[in-house]
Amino acid sequence: MRFRPFAWLVGTAAAIAVSMPLVGCSPADQDEVNLYSARQENLIRPLLEDFTDQTGIRVNLVTGAADNLLQRLRHEGRNSPADLFITADAARLHQAREADVLQSVDSDVLRANIPERYRDPEGLWFGLTTRARPILYHTDRVDPDALSTYEALTETPWQGRVCIRSSSNVYNQSLIAAMIATEGAEAAEEWANGIVANMARPPQGGDRDQIRAVADGVCDVAIANTYYLGLMLNSEGRDREVAEQIGVFWPNQDDRGTHVNISGAGVAAHARNRDNAIRLLEFLTSPDAQEWYAEVNQEYPIRDDVPASTTLRGFGEFQTDDIELYRLGDHNAEALRIMDRARWR
């Protein structure tokens, strides 16, 4: 018989199309919790598995970009299956709050675990980890004494020596939003213009790429999140060599402090498994989970009583910018406009 790929292909595909709706269905499970997570699966799945082992509660997960998940939550409305919404930055948590897709949670455990400034006053969202965005410099080419503040990087000595990623990235938007909140829009705009003038190259790549560029001599300083450097230091091969040439400088220690952001979560407004969602939140702020974040992901624990990883402790103690985090969300659009005007790509 002649082999007929066409018939074969159409036949199987049609059979599959019929059986398709069965794929991806989870068994009806009463004891479960549904998660919309802007944290990637591999950064959260191991913890969720621990949670299931300890409590017997099954965790169903959809990951995606925070903006899109938030949009999905909003449009699904009161029928949304989501119980918990996890993001990797504070601005989106605030936007979720403003969009009325979160509900207030009153938990003594969460109140005890999370410092006040890292959670919403009305319990609509809770921080899970923190990350700082300091100045990273090349230890051979830059004298840390020459560094002082974010603002100082806009001065003439730094012309052509600064690397920072695109303005499309939310961490940069939040950095500028924080400046708007504390120093005012004018100062923030001046800063954006100054940084663009001192850039060694048009923004490209992610935070790791900025770190690599510093090591390779494309630029001398970069602004990037701490966990990227921490992860590179704990990797093998070239990235580790790169990271070992980099020093961390904590800017603005004499005034507002170094910019920090959080990853966090809030219980969905129409959660059907509200209690399970709260249990999961409490679990994520437990010492074990916090240690896991610190060690595996190189993020700062949200709890004061859980130590940061050895790598992060090596970066030194620092004063954080204590601005109320919800204000990052308020100033996000304005920050982006400022960067547009500054031609910050």
Place this chain on the structure above:
Amino acid sequence: MTEPTSTLTAPTARADRWRPPFRVWSAVVFLVALTLALPILVIFGHVFVPAGEVWEHLRETVLAEYVTNSLLLLIGVGIGVLLIGVPVAWLVSVCEFPGRRIFQWALMLPLAMPAYIIAYTYTGMLDFSGPVQGLIRELTGLGYGEYWFPEIRSIGGAMVMLILVLYPYVYLLSRTAFLEQSVCVLEVSRTLGAGPFGGFRRVALPLARPAIIAGLTLALMETLADYGTVAYFGVSTFTTGIFRTWYGLGDPAAAAQLATVLLTFVFVLIVLERWSRAKARFHHTSRRYSTLPRYQLRGWKATAAFVGCLLPVLLGFLLPALQLALWTLQTPEQWMNARFARLVFNTFWLAAAAAVIAVGLALILAYAKRLEGGRFTHVAVRVAGMGYAVPGIVIAIGVMIPFAAFDNALDSFMRSTFGLSTGLLLSGTVFALLFAYAVRFLAVSLQTVEAGLGKIQPSMDDAARSLGMRPLQTLTRVHLPIMRGTLLTALLLVFVDVLKELPATLILRPFDFNTLAVRAFELAGDERLAESSSAALAIVLVGLVPVILLSLTIGRSRPGHQDQHRSTDPEPPAKPLAMPAGTTNTP
């Protein structure tokens, strides 16, 4: 569907019987086109919300850059895919040179490479921190800025990346066209004194034009919709602008208006092409085929052909795939588990189902358009096929909004009327996902199917009908068998596109439903290239299955090849034949 009537009836009676199906077809096409256009219409709905001040801001700051970069990308990628795709298609279709049999399918391989993956991979190799420049510095002792090296993360780099993965569209469609061309026209051109190049330039190329343009249009639409590559390279285009405006500036209306400008580009492209084609038709008037005698290339010509075919495969597939394979071997923990097998399974079936749906819909639309060339049908089909140029995420949101609205409306109704809640019926299901794929990739199947259908002369329809077939029977019994190669091409293209599809999958999928593209992107987006490599490599490998199937069938689909044993063609082939493997089957 009924059995074809074998009895003769009076012509007038038949003419009466045909009329109802025509109305059925036009109703069907209306419904299908409207449904598929729904997500785009939903997005367009935002256009009428005044965006005012944000739009001012865009115009004063970044809009000019979006336009310039998008146009530059279009022009660069357009020229690139034509310069690579058409010549190599011609070489492997009508010439004989070492390696041709391998190249005829190997040239399709880059199709399985997602653009963002190849961009990440090449950046890893070629940017300042990569091994290539590191070696240069080691050998010469120079530092940053002291020597010239092309900057990979630039608009030029983005063009090259997109050309490398998109040229197969042009190659695939033009090769199919070259193979389906009646050899008679080529033979006539030869008897009239045209050399190999003259025959190509003056006969084969103009005849293959609809197919080449179809391939080009697909490549350009995908260029416009690309997000991953341009975002990573820091090139501001409409796509990145739409994202920033929607989420960063929080203004869906202005974002929709940007998307509208984007679609205007597509409209202009399509209209220009239709206009330049004017009244020309491209079906073949002869049903006589014979196996194509290949030009035997020798010496430097053979070498040039070999190198010309090798380079796109090497750069677009072999090198990046090798790099991915190396990384995959370094990270066994990522793929040696049951979860990864599940990923492959999900992805494969999803893509297969979406391919069948998209091609089925394309057939309905294209055939309805052929049956009655009314202006309305034309417009409906055009609009339904525009989803390809729209960034996947915009389509996804266009699907999400009406589906959720429908679900919630139904739920409210059921609650208030019967006191029971239906919840979300469509949102967050595989159905929503498949619908989004159909909207997004209809253009791929539609372009291909239309190009194939356009080559069948209308007299075939007339003949079939005069023998008592209904339109549907004509389609299934006459057109489909002739178009087998075309249909397979369309199936493959959609299949591979769905394999690579990311944004819609990400946002519309059900709980715990992952695909290879989602996995690859999540890790690559976090700059964990090595960890992402196994998923990327699996996309490539799963994509290979239909590529090989297709290659076998396209070779066979050339009418001359199939019918050679029955052929009454009096003229024997002039030169010894070199037939591709798999073409010598006996019926």
